[in-house]
Amino acid sequence: MSTLSAVSISIQRRFGRQRLRKILLGSIPFLVMIGVWHANTVFEWLPPVFIPSIGDVWEAIFFLQEDCAGFMPLIMLDNSCLMSTHVLSSVGRVILAAIIGLPFGIAFGILAGMNRTVSKFLEPVGVFANSISGIAWIPLAIVWFGVGWVTTLFIMLNTIFWLMFFNSMLGVRSVARVYEQSVLTMGGSRWDVIRQVYLPGAMPSIITGMRMSMGFGWRALIAAEMIGGDSGLGFMIFTSAAEFKIEEVFLGVIVIAIIFMATDRYLLAPLEKWTVERWGLVWKPT
Amino acid sequence: MQKKSNVSSLTQPRQITAFDRFMWQFNQLLKIDAMNLVILVVVILIGWSIISESIPNPARYLPSPMAVVLSSVDMMVKGLLPSYFSDTLTRLVIGSAIGLAAGIPFGLLLGLNRTVADMFHPMMNFFQSVSGIAIFPIVVIWYGNSDMTVLVVILYTSFFPIAFNVLSGVREIPIRYVNAARTLGASRYQVMKDVLFPGAMPHIATGSRLSIGFAWRAVIAGEMLAGRQGLGWMIFTGQDTDSTAEVILGMVMIGLTWIILDHYLLRPIEADTIERWGLVQR
Numbered sequence: 074m075s076t077l078s079a080v081s082i083s084i085q086r087r088f089g090r091q092r093l094r095k096i097l098l099g100s101i102p103f104l105v106m107i108g109v110w111h112a113n114t115v116f117e118w119l120p121p122v123f124i125p126s127i128g129d130v131w132e133a134i135f136f137l138q139e140d141c142a143g144f145m146p147l148i149m150l151d152n153s154c155l156m157s158t159h160v161l162s163s164v165g166r167v168i169l170a171a172i173i174g175l176p177f178g179i180a181f182g183i184l185a186g187m188n189r190t191v192s193k194f195l196e197p198v199g200v201f202a203n204s205i206s207g208i209a210w211i212p213l214a215i216v217w218f219g220v221g222w223v224t225t226l227f228i229m230l231n232t233i234f235w236l237m238f239f240n241s242m243l244g245v246r247s248v249a250r251v252y253e254q255s256v257l258t259m260g261g262s263r264w265d266v267i268r269q270v271y272l273p274g275a276m277p278s279i280i281t282g283m284r285m286s287m288g289f290g291w292r293a294l295i296a297a298e299m300i301g302g303d304s305g306l307g308f309m310i311f312t313s314a315a316e317f318k319i320e321e322v323f324l325g326v327i328v329i330a331i332i333f334m335a336t337d338r339y340l341l342a343p344l345e346k347w348t349v350e351r352w353g354l355v356w357k358p359t
Numbered sequence: 360m361q362k363k364s365n366v367s368s369l370t371q372p373r374q375i376t377a378f379d380r381f382m383w384q385f386n387q388l389l390k391i392d393a394m395n396l397v398i399l400v401v402v403i404l405i406g407w408s409i410i411s412e413s414i415p416n417p418a419r420y421l422p423s424p425m426a427v428v429l430s431s432v433d434m435m436v437k438g439l440l441p442s443y444f445s446d447t448l449t450r451l452v453i454g455s456a457i458g459l460a461a462g463i464p465f466g467l468l469l470g471l472n473r474t475v476a477d478m479f480h481p482m483m484n485f486f487q488s489v490s491g492i493a494i495f496p497i498v499v500i501w502y503g504n505s506d507m508t509v510l511v512v513i514l515y516t517s518f519f520p521i522a523f524n525v526l527s528g529v530r531e532i533p534i535r536y537v538n539a540a541r542t543l544g545a546s547r548y549q550v551m552k553d554v555l556f557p558g559a560m561p562h563i564a565t566g567s568r569l570s571i572g573f574a575w576r577a578v579i580a581g582e583m584l585a586g587r588q589g590l591g592w593m594i595f596t597g598q599d600t601d602s603t604a605e606v607i608l609g610m611v612m613i614g615l616t617w618i619i620l621d622h623y624l625l626r627p628i629e630a631d632t633i634e635r636w637g638l639v640q641r
Contacts, residue, residue: 098474099481106482123501193395198403204617205610206576208492209591211583212598212606217420292490296580299492300595307493311584314496322496330489337488 125320130327133320155309160328163305166226166294171287174233178286179279181234182241183271192242199235199242207232207293215301225305228297233286240282244275276352277345284341291333306332422604427611430604439593444612447578447589454510455574458517459567465518466525467555471547476530483523491516491577495584509581516577517570524569528562529555560636564629571625575617590616 085093107127113119114126121129134156141154150158185192185199207228214224252270261269298307310325404424411423418426434440469483470476491512498515502508532555540554582591590609597605 095477098478101478102482103485194399197396197399200618200622201614204621205614206579206617208576208580208583209594209610209613212594213603213610215598216603216606288488292492292576295490296492296576299495300580300583310493310496314499317500319497319500322500326489326493326497329493330485333488334485 122317122319125323129320130323133318133324137321137324150304156324159304159306159309159325160332162222163294163298163307164332166222166229166305167287167291170226170229170233170290170294174230174290175237175283175286178234178237178282179241182238182279183245183267183275185238186242186245186275187267187271195238196242199238202231202235203239207289208296211297211300214297220301221303224301225294225297228301229290229294232290232293236286236289237279237282240278240285241275244278244282245271247278248274273352277349280341280345280348284337284345287336287341288333295329419601419603422607426604427607430602431608434605434608440608440612443589443593444616446587447582447591448616450506450509450513450582450589451571451575451578454513454578455517455571458514458570458574459521461514462518462521462566462570463525463563466522467529467551467559469522469526470529470532470555470559471551473530473534476526480526480530483519483526487519487523491573492580492584495581499585504585504587506587508585509578509587512581513574513577517574520573521563521566521570524562524566525559528559528566531562532558557636561633564632568621568625568629572621575620579613 088096110124111127113124114121114128137156138154141157150162152158181195185195210228210231211224214227218224218227248271252274253266256266256270294305295307298305299311302308306325306329310322310329313319313321313325407421408423408425411417411421414420417423422430431440469479494515495508495512498508498511502511536554536558537550540550545553578589579591581587582589583595586592586595590613594606594609594613597603597609
């Protein structure tokens with residue numbers, strides 16, 4: 074008993090009492106859900122064609138990775154390592170789209186935020202492009218680029234760029250004019266204004282936009298892979314559904330959710346919190 | 360001498376040229392917003408026509424604006440465009456109405472008890488992050504390529520964001536408000552009606568807009584994937600049958616519909632709600 078309480082005290086010290094309570098409480102619905110899922114396989118309320126057993130879903134990973142010949146084919150996205158190939162190509166596209174799309178979106182957004190004339194012309198275009206949700210571009214992208222890597226990348230870039238553009242523009246606009254004028258008065262150049270005033274001032278808005286655009290982009294990417302892709306998790310679940318391999322579909326959906334939640338929770342949300350704490354509380358002249 | 364000329368150039372206005380006058384008039388024109396928009400549209404249309412003239416096989420890759428207008432006239436005459444449009448809108452309205460009607464009470468109910476709210480928060484977050492499009496293949500196996508599939512996907516996409524937002528909103532209400540109402544003898548229902556619902560109002564407004572936005576995307580994607588008639592289906596088959604003019608027409612329709620819906624209906628409602636209910640003293 075004393076060891077048990079010692080363990081519980083050490084766990085409480087490690088995580089913190091409130092956090093531990095939240096983790097334990099939060100895991101209950103998931104455990105219940107898994108229990109119901111398992112009960113379903115045992116009692117067959119719904120046939121396994123509709124809801125696979127947990128074991129089948131777990132086996133599906135090894136089934137898809139069965140022919141994998143080692144580490145090199147896995148990295149080279151060989152067709153024999155299906156699971157890792159699909160995961161890596163989806164994640165690769167997300168990273169590539171983020172590397173290309175985010176800086177361009179931020180740059181154009183800052184430009185539009187600084188210059189009234191530019192924003193007058195780019196803003197309506199942005200409103201319209203944002204309204205044609207990424208998914209609606211898929212057919213046109215297929216016509217232009219064919220089915221494959223480029224189409225999916227285009228859809229994701231399109232979604233990321235316009236959201237990023239909007240958020241940076243709004244962020245720059247929210248910066249008080251006084252700062253810009255004071256930097257200019259003290260002999261700063263345009264570049265100084267951008268670097269010292271606009272970028273830090275718009276930072277909270279930019280990071281929020283980053284988080285939002287990754288969320289929308291990931292959704293758009295899955296849809297794009299389903300309709301116009303030849304690899305990736307979206308493609309995997311769609312083709313598996315066509316072959317009625319429901320365990321692979323469940324596996325794909327769970328992996329999609331986990332990847333998205335992990336990036337959002339452990340990368341983007343802390344980044345957002347840190348930025349808001351670091352740059353967010355700028356004094357605003359009244 | 361040099362200095363003097365410098366001073367005079369500063370104090371005396373420069374000769375106004377015809378170019379200056381033209382630029383001034385041009386700038387005056389730019390100041391009118393509608394004019395601005397017209398210029399933008401005209402420039403885009405001209406650029407679009409030039410590109411479409413200069414590439415090989417424009418009918419496949421980028422039909423001219425004229426071709427798009429002609430195809431819209433053609434589809435209007437056949438009655439296809441209004442029918443697709445109404446199909447899509449009906450799906451959106453039914454799906455998001457049921458989703459919101461179920462999601463708001465669900466979020467409030469979970470929020471009644473702080474422990475329950477903490478319990479379900481991670482799970483709702485999980486389901487909110489699994490996009491409706493990702494569960495589409497599962498739903499297709501369950502219901503086949505039917506209207507039911509599209510409806511279920513829309514319901515799923517609109518239900519979880521709103522329920523999650525309401526739950527987050529309820530969790531942010533200071534617990535002493537609930538306690539105060541309870542101390543004064545309020546029933547569970549009264550707590551819900553007089554404390555939780557008004558307190559979560561800004562989150563309900565934001566969540567509704569988010570839900571309807573996700574649902575709109577889900578409608579388009581669902582129609583494409585499940586092959587049910589509507590705007591999404593129109594652009595998808597347009598690509599299959601090589602009539603790119605129809606694809607572009609559909610995209611323009613989708614964009615315009617969402618602009619009208621979002622900017623003239625949802626955003627004003629959200630802004631009004633936040634203004635009315637948002638400034639609760641914390």
